[in-house]
Amino acid sequence: NILECASFLIAKNKGRYGKELWSDKDKGEKISIKGFWHTKEESVYVSDEIEKLISNKTPLSEIAILFRVSAHTRSFEDRFINLGLSYKIIGGLRFYERKEIRDVIAYLRLVHNLDDNLALERIINVPKRGIGRTTLGKINSIARNNNISMFNAGSKMIQDSTSKVNIEINEFIRKVHKWYNLKKEIDHIELTQLILEDSKYVEYLEQEEKNSKNPENLNRLENIKEFIESLKDFENLEGFLEHVGLVMENISNTNDESISLMTMHSAKGLEFDNVFLAGWEEGVFPSMRSIDELGKKGLEEERRLAYVALTRARRKIHITYVNQNRYSYVSHDFNIPSRFIEELPKNLVNINNSTYLSNNNFIDEFSQIENMDSSFITPGRKRLLSRIKKEEDDWDFNQDYQSNSNATEGSRVFHQKFGYGKIIFIDGDKAEVDFEKSSQRKIFLKYLQFTA
Known part of the structure; x- marks a missing residue:
C-alpha cells in the first residue's frame, strides 16, 4: 500500500x-x-x-x-x-538548542534577572553593537573587583567616558531597564515581541536570511514564530523559564x-x-x-x-x-x-x-448557496463542494466561503477568531470592523461571514 x-x-x-x-x-x-x-x-x-x-x-x-x-x-x-x-533530532539541533532560540531565551533570562551574567554575555553584542571581547573582559574585571553583576559593572564602566562603545552599552542597558520595568505591566508574549522589535533582532535575522546561502538561515524566522507560539502554553515568564530549565536537563540525559x-x-x-x-x-x-x-x-x-x-x-x-x-x-x-x-x-x-x-454545520449551509460567483471560490472550497455533491466525507477546509457582495457599512458580521462585530467602513477588499468582544480591526472581506 x-x-x-x-x-x-x-x-x-x-x-x-x-x-x-x-x-x-x-x-x-x-x-x-x-x-x-x-x-x-x-x-x-x-x-x-x-x-x-x-x-x-x-x-x-x-x-x-x-x-x-x-x-x-x-x-x-x-x-x-x-x-x-x-527523542533525538536527526541532521539538526533540538528546538531549544538552536542559536536564535538560545539568543531570545538569554534576553528573557536577563530581563527576568539582571544578575544573570551568562545571559548578558551571550546577547550584549547580538545583534552586533561593536561590543567585543576586550570590552567584555573589562566589564568582567569590574564585576569581579567590585563583587557586582556584569550588568551593574557595565553601568559603572560607561560613567568613565563617552566613547562609541560606551554609548552602545548605555543604549543596551537603557533598553534592558525599560523591558525589566514593563514586565509587570504586559504579559510575557507581548514582552518577547517588544524585545525582538526594540533589539532589532528580527531585522538582524532577516538580513542574515537575505545575505546568506546557508539553508539553516531560512528557518530562523520560522523558529522565532514557533517560539512565540510556544509562550502561549505558559501563564507567565517564570513558568516558561522553569520549563526551559527542564528541557535543557532532558537534552543532557539522552538514551x-x-x-x-x-x-x-x-x-x-x-x-x-x-x-x-x-x-x-x-x-x-x-x-x-x-x-x-x-x-x-x-x-x-x-x-x-x-x-x-x-x-x-x-x-x-x-x-x-x-x-x-x-x-x-x-x-x-x-x-x-x-x-x-x-x-x-x-x-x-x-x-x-x-x-x-x-x-460544524457550515459546510451544509455553504453547499446550499446558489449562484455564487466563481471568482470567490478558492481551490480548497471547490474541492469541498465537489465532495459534498459526491456525498463523500470532507476533510478539506477553507473558511472564506461568503461572497463580499453583501458588504455595506453598518453590516453585522462574524469572524471565526474575533466573533461578532459591525463594519465601520470599507476600503477595497478590506473592512474596518468594530468587534464586540475585541478591538477595532481591519479584516479582509472574504474572511467575514455576514449575518442577518
Missing part, C-alpha cells in the same frame, strides 16, 4: 522516467490521515499512537516523525519531554533508544517501521516559498519530497495536518490540507477530519 501510494503521487510529476516500486511483503495497512484544530491536538495524537506502539513492544528506534519545516518539532519536543519519552525527529530532507536514505508525517498543510507542504520562487518546478520538487517521506516507512504511515494556522498573528486564520493528500489514491487511505469540522 505504501509503495503504491508513493508511486501514484510521484506520477503527477510530468517528464519523470516511470518506474514502479515493489515489495515482497504483504499489502499492509492503509495510510491514516487525520486533521486537527490545534497543533497541541496533533502532538497529543502522535504521542498517544507512539505509546500504543511502545505497549506492543515496538522499539523507539523504529519510530520517526518527519517535518517539512524544522520549527515544527517544538510542540512534539515539549510533549515528549512532559511524557518522559526519549541510545530514541524516537527520531527530522526534516524530510534529512530523512533521505533512512527507513523506519512506523513513520508520522506531520504538518501536511497547504502553504507549509508544499512550501509556499518554493512555489513562489520556482513555480511548477518548485511544486514538483516538493512532490518529490513527499515521495521521499512516504517511502521512509516499512509498515505504517500516519499523516497529520492542523486547521488553525500555526502562527495566529499571520494574515489568515486557517489552513487547508496539503494538495498532496488529495493526490493520494482514495482506496489506500483512511481520512478523518478535525472535530471542529465534523461538529
Whole structure:
C-alpha cells in the first residue's frame, strides 16, 4: 500500500522516467490521515499512537516523525519531554538548542534577572553593537573587583567616558531597564515581541536570511514564530523559564533508544517501521516559498519530497495536518490540507477530519448557496463542494466561503477568531470592523461571514 501510494503521487510529476516500486511483503495497512484544530491536538495524537506502539513492544528506534519545516518539532519536543519519552533530532539541533532560540531565551533570562551574567554575555553584542571581547573582559574585571553583576559593572564602566562603545552599552542597558520595568505591566508574549522589535533582532535575522546561502538561515524566522507560539502554553515568564530549565536537563540525559525527529530532507536514505508525517498543510507542504520562487518546478520538487517521506516507512504511515494556522498573528486564520493528500489514491487511505469540522454545520449551509460567483471560490472550497455533491466525507477546509457582495457599512458580521462585530467602513477588499468582544480591526472581506 505504501509503495503504491508513493508511486501514484510521484506520477503527477510530468517528464519523470516511470518506474514502479515493489515489495515482497504483504499489502499492509492503509495510510491514516487525520486533521486537527490545534497543533497541541496533533502532538497529543502522535504521542498517544507512539505509546500504543511502545505497549506492543515496538522499539523507539523504529519510530520517526518527519517535518517539512524544522520549527515544527517544538510542540512534539515539549510533549515528549512532559511524557518522559526519549527523542533525538536527526541532521539538526533540538528546538531549544538552536542559536536564535538560545539568543531570545538569554534576553528573557536577563530581563527576568539582571544578575544573570551568562545571559548578558551571550546577547550584549547580538545583534552586533561593536561590543567585543576586550570590552567584555573589562566589564568582567569590574564585576569581579567590585563583587557586582556584569550588568551593574557595565553601568559603572560607561560613567568613565563617552566613547562609541560606551554609548552602545548605555543604549543596551537603557533598553534592558525599560523591558525589566514593563514586565509587570504586559504579559510575557507581548514582552518577547517588544524585545525582538526594540533589539532589532528580527531585522538582524532577516538580513542574515537575505545575505546568506546557508539553508539553516531560512528557518530562523520560522523558529522565532514557533517560539512565540510556544509562550502561549505558559501563564507567565517564570513558568516558561522553569520549563526551559527542564528541557535543557532532558537534552543532557539522552538514551541510545530514541524516537527520531527530522526534516524530510534529512530523512533521505533512512527507513523506519512506523513513520508520522506531520504538518501536511497547504502553504507549509508544499512550501509556499518554493512555489513562489520556482513555480511548477518548485511544486514538483516538493512532490518529490513527499515521495521521499512516504517511502521512509516499512509498515505504517500516519499523516497529520492542523486547521488553525500555526502562527495566529499571520494574515489568515486557517489552513487547508496539503494538495498532496488529495493526490493520494482514495482506496489506500483512511481520512478523518478535525472535530471542529465534523461538529460544524457550515459546510451544509455553504453547499446550499446558489449562484455564487466563481471568482470567490478558492481551490480548497471547490474541492469541498465537489465532495459534498459526491456525498463523500470532507476533510478539506477553507473558511472564506461568503461572497463580499453583501458588504455595506453598518453590516453585522462574524469572524471565526474575533466573533461578532459591525463594519465601520470599507476600503477595497478590506473592512474596518468594530468587534464586540475585541478591538477595532481591519479584516479582509472574504474572511467575514455576514449575518442577518
